[in-house]
Amino acid sequence: MWFFRSPQVVFGDEALSYLSSLPIRRAAIITDRYLLGTELPERVRGALPEGAESLVVGDVSAEPPLSEMTAHLEKVRGFSPDWFVAVGGGSSIDTAKILFALHERPDLTVYDITPLVQLGLRTKSRLIAVPTTSGTGSECTWAAVLSEENEKRKHELASPEILPDYAILDPSLVVSLPPEQTRNTAADAIAHAVEAYGSTWHNPFSDAMAEKALELISENIEGVIRDPWGLGPRGQVHIGASMAGLSFSNSQIGLVHALGHSLGATFKLPHGKAVGLLLPYVVDFNYDACPERYDRLNMLIPPKYRGRRLSGSLRSLLGMMGVARTVRDAGVEEPAYASSMDALVTLALESTGMVTNPKDSGSEDLRNIFIKAFDGD
Amino acid sequence: MAGARTARVRPRLSPFMIGVRSDALVKMARFPSEEWTKLYAEKLNANKSYEDAGKNWEGAITFVVQKDSALDKDAFIYLDLYHGKCRDAKFSLTESDLPTPEYKYAGPYGNWRKLINKEIDPIQGLLTGKFKLQGSMMKIMRFTKAAKEMVNTTASVQTES
Numbered sequence: 439m440w441f442f443r444s445p446q447v448v449f450g451d452e453a454l455s456y457l458s459s460l461p462i463r464r465a466a467i468i469t470d471r472y473l474l475g476t477e478l479p480e481r482v483r484g485a486l487p488e489g490a491e492s493l494v495v496g497d498v499s500a501e502p503p504l505s506e507m508t509a510h511l512e513k514v515r516g517f518s519p520d521w522f523v524a525v526g527g528g529s530s531i532d533t534a535k536i537l538f539a540l541h542e543r544p545d546l547t548v549y550d551i552t553p554l555v556q557l558g559l560r561t562k563s564r565l566i567a568v569p570t571t572s573g574t575g576s577e578c579t580w581a582a583v584l585s586e587e588n589e590k591r592k593h594e595l596a597s598p599e600i601l602p603d604y605a606i607l608d609p610s611l612v613v614s615l616p617p618e619q620t621r622n623t624a625a626d627a628i629a630h631a632v633e634a635y636g637s638t639w640h641n642p643f644s645d646a647m648a649e650k651a652l653e654l655i656s657e658n659i660e661g662v663i664r665d666p667w668g669l670g671p672r673g674q675v676h677i678g679a680s681m682a683g684l685s686f687s688n689s690q691i692g693l694v695h696a697l698g699h700s701l702g703a704t705f706k707l708p709h710g711k712a713v714g715l716l717l718p719y720v721v722d723f724n725y726d727a728c729p730e731r732y733d734r735l736n737m738l739i740p741p742k743y744r745g746r747r748l749s750g751s752l753r754s755l756l757g758m759m760g761v762a763r764t765v766r767d768a769g770v771e772e773p774a775y776a777s778s779m780d781a782l783v784t785l786a787l788e789s790t791g792m793v794t795n796p797k798d799s800g801s802e803d804l805r806n807i808f809i810k811a812f813d814g815d
Numbered sequence: 816m817a818g819a820r821t822a823r824v825r826p827r828l829s830p831f832m833i834g835v836r837s838d839a840l841v842k843m844a845r846f847p848s849e850e851w852t853k854l855y856a857e858k859l860n861a862n863k864s865y866e867d868a869g870k871n872w873e874g875a876i877t878f879v880v881q882k883d884s885a886l887d888k889d890a891f892i893y894l895d896l897y898h899g900k901c902r903d904a905k906f907s908l909t910e911s912d913l914p915t916p917e918y919k920y921a922g923p924y925g926n927w928r929k930l931i932n933k934e935i936d937p938i939q940g941l942l943t944g945k946f947k948l949q950g951s952m953m954k955i956m957r958f959t960k961a962a963k964e965m966v967n968t969t970a971s972v973q974t975e976s
Binding site: 439440549550552553554555594638639784787788790792793798800801 | 863864867868871936938939941942943948951952953956957958959960963
């Protein structure tokens with residue numbers, strides 16, 4: 439027995455206008471500091487049903503730390519929303535998921551957000567995710583990531599009950615995404631599709647999502663990089679990223695994310711940058727555990743980037759996107775990397791991504807991948 | 816070629832296996848039982864993957880085998896786990912005879928049999944309600960790999976069918 443879980447997905451031109459058809463009376467709009475200075479929060483506010491009141495919580499940090507939640511939560515509780523509307527990338531959406539859960543159940547802590555605890559949410563409110571990046575897939579997943587500043591750790595929280603009720607994929611909301619975020623988030627989405635497909639928990643539903651996601655992203659990302667304002671390719675990559683989110687949400691992540699969370703938390707690298715650079719190394723490591731599956735994925739990469747093996751094809755595709763090829767390229771200095779190696783390995787070993795990776799691995803395997811990824815093969 | 820020559824060499828036998836058919840040495844035990852518990856602890860202590868994944872773990876866990884149509888009494892397997900090793904293992908049909916564990920992993924006997932036969936993934940078993948876990952989720956979420964190795968080790972114990 440297993441499940442396929444998904445929000446209702448509203449996609450395409452003017453998808454944002456769907457908000458006006460929902461029975462929203464009091465909306466808590468959760469967004470980040472960068473977007474607060476743009477027109478997007480106002481566009482969302484303007485799309486709410488007539489007469490709906492709104493509160494903007496607009497100071498979500500990138501890779502939000504646990505310590506931030508208390509202040510956000512006080513604002514939200516004072517407003518008593520009946521809907522949470524997350525507007526932004528993974529940080530805003532993940533924060534909204536956590537605030538939604540803690541607003542519903544004030545007796546819980548973030549650590550109670552696990553799939554093994556029945557939370558009993560949705561007695562007071564609902565959750566909508568409006569992504570403004572194409573990559574984290576958070577709008578379609580039941581996971582949330584929180585940073586722990588003191589421990590240089592990322593907490594992987596998960597519960598089917600924090601899956602958004604609606605995901606609204608409006609391509610006009612992503613055309614202004616800066617180039618670096620475009621490439622990092624797309625790399626994250628590609629990693630989601632590849633990890634979901636290789637996962638030991640893969641299933642026909644997650645496979646279908648992963649295959650189509652990789653096809654849509656790899657065929658359109660070059661067009662997005664060439665013409666960021668082109669709605670066509672942007673829309674396809676946006677849909678592909680959400681499908682990649684659905685794929686891993688229903689089959690789980692693997693070693694790329696285990697290593698990537700560790701690397702990102704330790705050296706403050708953006709998540710997409712960390713997983714993008716690690717992906718080909720992990721695919722090389724995993725290859726003999728699932729050669730047919732990786733070969734099948736390889737055939738979905740456009741011929742101009744396709745090599746003999748998936749790892750080579752990914753290197754070509756990610757290289758065209760401008761994703762760092764090595765940890766050194768990503769700006770990490772060798773002495774700091776070497777002195778952090780034990781901590782990097784320990785953090786990665788504690789990730790849930792270790793459980794469903796296609797190839798079983800231990801500390802030495804993780805260390806070897808980290809070492810290879812520093813300067814490349 | 817050195818590789819080809821090596822491939823023809825007979826596998827080296829352990830001192831305990833010389834002259835004895837390897838299958839004659841296999842110990843089997845009924846599940847759940849005291850014998851099975853001891854064999855499981857031996858297998859767990861020999862499992863390098865568990866040792867690696869559980870090297871920072873401190874805490875005891877009890878496997879609760881709940882009665883069903885094929886088992887007429889609940890059974891309890893207590894494991895004292897510390898830094899990748901099992902320091903103590905106890906079996907009882909009475910839970911109060913055992914020390915209080917930090918965690919309990921519980922499921923009906925029929926589901927345990929499926930787990931031992933690798934027909935159920937231990938984590939998916941939890942997520943689909945075939946097993947229940949009691950204890951601090953915050954701590955155990957950092958040790959999912961160790962938990963998986965623990966449950967996988969059940970499959971390596973030769974269990975009477």
